Amino acid sequence: MKIIVCLKQVPKNDSVLRINEQGTWIQDRDLTYEINESDAYGLEAALQLKEKHGGEVIALSLGPARVQSVIKEALARGADRGIHLEDTAFDNLDAYGIGTAIAAATKAEGFDLLLTGLQSDDYGFAQTGVIAAELLGLPHTTIVMDVELNDAGLRVKRELENGFFQWVNMPAPAVLTIQSGINTLRYATLKGIMAAKKKEIKKLDAATLGIDAASLAPRMEFRRIYLPQKNKQTQFIEGSAGDIAAKLIDKLKNEARVF
Amino acid sequence: MLNTPPNPNYYTPEHEQFRRTMREFVTREITPFVNEWDEAEEFPRELYRKAAEVGLLGLGYPEEYGGTPADVFYSIVASDELSRAGSGGVSASLMSHSIGTPPILNAGSREMKSRVLPSILSGEKISALAITEPTGGSDVAGLKTTAIRTGDHYIVNGEKTFITSGIRGDYFTTAVRTNPDDKGAGGVSLLLIERDTPGFTRTHLKKMGWWASDTAHLYFDNCRVPIANLIGQENQGFRIIMQNFNSERLGMSAAACGFAKVCLEDAVAWARDRKTFGQPLIERQVIRHKLVDMAMKIESTRALLEDLAWRVQHRSGDPGMLVAQTCMLKNLATQTMQFCADQAVQILGGMGYMRGERVERIYREVKVNMIGGGAEEIMKDLAARQLKF
Ligand SMILES: Cc1cc2nc3c(=O)[nH]c(=O)nc-3n(C[C@H](O)[C@H](O)[C@H](O)COP(=O)(O)OP(=O)(O)OC[C@H]3O[C@@H](n4cnc5c(N)ncnc54)[C@H](O)[C@@H]3O)c2cc1C
Numbered sequence A: 001m002k003i004i005v006c007l008k009q010v011p012k013n014d015s016v017l018r019i020n021e022q023g024t025w026i027q028d029r030d031l032t033y034e035i036n037e038s039d040a041y042g043l044e045a046a047l048q049l050k051e052k053h054g055g056e057v058i059a060l061s062l063g064p065a066r067v068q069s070v071i072k073e074a075l076a077r078g079a080d081r082g083i084h085l086e087d088t089a090f091d092n093l094d095a096y097g098i099g100t101a102i103a104a105a106t107k108a109e110g111f112d113l114l115l116t117g118l119q120s121d122d123y124g125f126a127q128t129g130v131i132a133a134e135l136l137g138l139p140h141t142t143i144v145m146d147v148e149l150n151d152a153g154l155r156v157k158r159e160l161e162n163g164f165f166q167w168v169n170m171p172a173p174a175v176l177t178i179q180s181g182i183n184t185l186r187y188a189t190l191k192g193i194m195a196a197k198k199k200e201i202k203k204l205d206a207a208t209l210g211i212d213a214a215s216l217a218p219r220m221e222f223r224r225i226y227l228p229q230k231n232k233q234t235q236f237i238e239g240s241a242g243d244i245a246a247k248l249i250d251k252l253k254n255e256a257r258v259f
Numbered sequence B: 001m002l003n004t005p006p007n008p009n010y011y012t013p014e015h016e017q018f019r020r021t022m023r024e025f026v027t028r029e030i031t032p033f034v035n036e037w038d039e040a041e042e043f044p045r046e047l048y049r050k051a052a053e054v055g056l057l058g059l060g061y062p063e064e065y066g067g068t069p070a071d072v073f074y075s076i077v078a079s080d081e082l083s084r085a086g087s088g089g090v091s092a093s094l095m096s097h098s099i100g101t102p103p104i105l106n107a108g109s110r111e112m113k114s115r116v117l118p119s120i121l122s123g124e125k126i127s128a129l130a131i132t133e134p135t136g137g138s139d140v141a142g143l144k145t146t147a148i149r150t151g152d153h154y155i156v157n158g159e160k161t162f163i164t165s166g167i168r169g170d171y172f173t174t175a176v177r178t179n180p181d182d183k184g185a186g187g188v189s190l191l192l193i194e195r196d197t198p199g200f201t202r203t204h205l206k207k208m209g210w211w212a213s214d215t216a217h218l219y220f221d222n223c224r225v226p227i228a229n230l231i232g233q234e235n236q237g238f239r240i241i242m243q244n245f246n247s248e249r250l251g252m253s254a255a256a257c258g259f260a261k262v263c264l265e266d267a268v269a270w271a272r273d274r275k276t277f278g279q280p281l282i283e284r285q286v287i288r289h290k291l292v293d294m295a296m297k298i299e300s301t302r303a304l305l306e307d308l309a310w311r312v313q314h315r316s317g318d319p320g321m322l323v324a325q326t327c328m329l330k331n332l333a334t335q336t337m338q339f340c341a342d343q344a345v346q347i348l349g350g351m352g353y354m355r356g357e358r359v360e361r362i363y364r365e366v367k368v369n370m371i372g373g374g375a376e377e378i379m380k381d382l383a384a385r386q387l388k389f
Helices: A037-053 A065-077 A095-109 A128-136 A190-196 A241-254 B013-040 B046-054 B072-083 B088-094 B102-107 B110-121 B237-273 B285-313 B319-353 B358-364 B366-371 B376-386
Strands: A002-006 A009-011 A033-035 A056-062 A081-085 A113-117 A140-150 A153-159 A165-170 A174-178 A201-204 B127-130 B146-150 B153-164 B171-177 B188-194 B200-204 B215-226
Touching: A002 A037, A002 A095, A002 A128, A009 A065, A033 A037, A033 A065, A037 A056, A037 A065, A037 A113, A037 A140, A037 A174, A056 A065, A056 A095, A065 A081, A065 A190, A065 A201, A065 B013, A081 A095, A095 A113, A095 A128, A113 A128, A128 A140, A128 A174, A140 A165, A153 A174, A190 B013, B013 B046, B013 B072, B013 B088, B046 B088, B072 B088, B072 B237, B072 B285, B088 B237, B102 B110, B102 B171, B102 B188, B102 B237, B127 B153, B146 B171, B153 B171, B153 B188, B171 B237, B188 B215, B188 B237, B237 B285, B237 B319, B237 B358, B237 B366, B285 B319, B319 B358, B319 B366, B319 B376, B358 B366
Parallel strands: A002 A056, A002 A113, A056 A081, A081 A201, A113 A174, A140 A174, B127 B171
Antiparallel strands: A009 A033, A140 A153, A153 A165, B146 B153, B153 B215, B171 B188, B200 B215
């Protein structure tokens, strides 16, 4: 089984976030980066499938040179090789653009299973995997918690709301977007880190993949990003203890919306 | 603290990747439990196996024995990150093979290496080093435990004390006197003494710090040890012991520097958060100066540590000078740790005196670093000799 896992490099969740001068995104010079959380679970799911059924795991990341560190992390954890989509044409893509580039690269590579995280911790669109699947003309399932292989293809467990799950049978090849927390992440062991030095990372750009500028043109733009306005109000609630409690609950529910 | 990128002359992206692994490992597997383990004076044996899995125990050892060859900066990264748990006791026992095993690797027979190294590096067996005796530790050449050869065995009699991993250890790299006629360094050998040897018993010792570490007094009463367990040549053990001290001292220095950093980190966090007389502590010049003094000592220790590690790795310079530098580094690093622990406890006030705080534990663990692996005075004497003062 040949599995491609998409890994996005995102700002570390304890980064100090400052808005950039244009007010369009966060200032990236202050940031340190890590693998997007749900992508790491996707990688682990892929490695476990490989351990069970054999095959190959390929780690794919799109972005500037710095994203090689997430590919290396994946190689150290056990992925067999990497694909780095690097091109200035890939800077500042929206989910459609990223989906387009991923679809082109993975189509060229060929696979049985393409895994992405459920959503990225920075933009949080939850679109990339789904768009790639549509562009590839393949079936997809989102918020996946478990993957089993059978003769007919795949049997996957989806998370629904309120603690409900759904098992879906689907053919392969397919695209799955993986939920966080579904398995125990392995460490990049010292052995793995040393072994990763010898593993291949293939670089691909837009021209090689035959992607033209028009198909990457953003369909969405950030106009302005700003911090939530903080304000503080004090209200005195009067009346009997019972009245106060009832009013307080009403305010918490309907004004503050804390529950 | 000082948020400077790692010096690329010493650290590659792979070192930093290993740092992330170690950070995650320590955060997940050690930090949440250190208080409990300290009070219990023990940590689960399972931790050795987990440490082996991430590559910590096999770090720097040949692949044929289950290790991963890696340069000294990986060891520094490992010590630094282990320190973040704030428990020298866990580090000391978990890593006791780092003092017990190098003599086996460097001087042991091929048969001995294939027999014992894989089980130590996989975390299944525990390796310890037994040099110190009740009558003295600094004067290694004067040790009294005897190993008299009779046929194909040595008969070992004597005692060792303050031995890290002494209770749970399986393989003891033990300094013995094989030539009773030579009362000095020339009569000393190293023997691998195994846990189940009849006549070998041990008792647990209670300590000021390093509670999570199983320190013991060992008794050898007519223990029969096969001659195949001799490490290196007979009566040639002293040199191996001395060589082993150099890497131990470098490792202890890295750990001491790491503990000092923890003290600074916790002191800064507390000073920012704690308000007295309406102001955060960090607004007080007195406190800020303390923090800068801590940072300054840490930075100078780190610089010497990395410079020396590089020299050792590249065998750059006269070996005697490297020994002198190692001695000076050990003193500098442990003094830095002492200073930072003292300042941090002071800044945390009453909280710094409470069990469960990293700085409280580190404060109790200072002295063992200034005594073990060569006391401060011994380090100065040795450095002075190497420097021909
Ligand atoms: C928690 C702990 C764990 C340890 N683990 C191990 C272990 O795993 N294996 C092992 O073999 N040992 C171990 N040790 C022992 C340690 O290495 C010795 O304590 C150390 O070498 C000092 O020896 P000593 O205690 O016998 O002190 P002594 O040699 O009696 O010296 C006492 C003090 O006198 C001073 N001194 C000694 N000689 C001189 C001199 N020539 N000039 C001036 N001052 C001098 C020093 O200040 C020294 O601290 C451990 C010790 C501790 C506390």
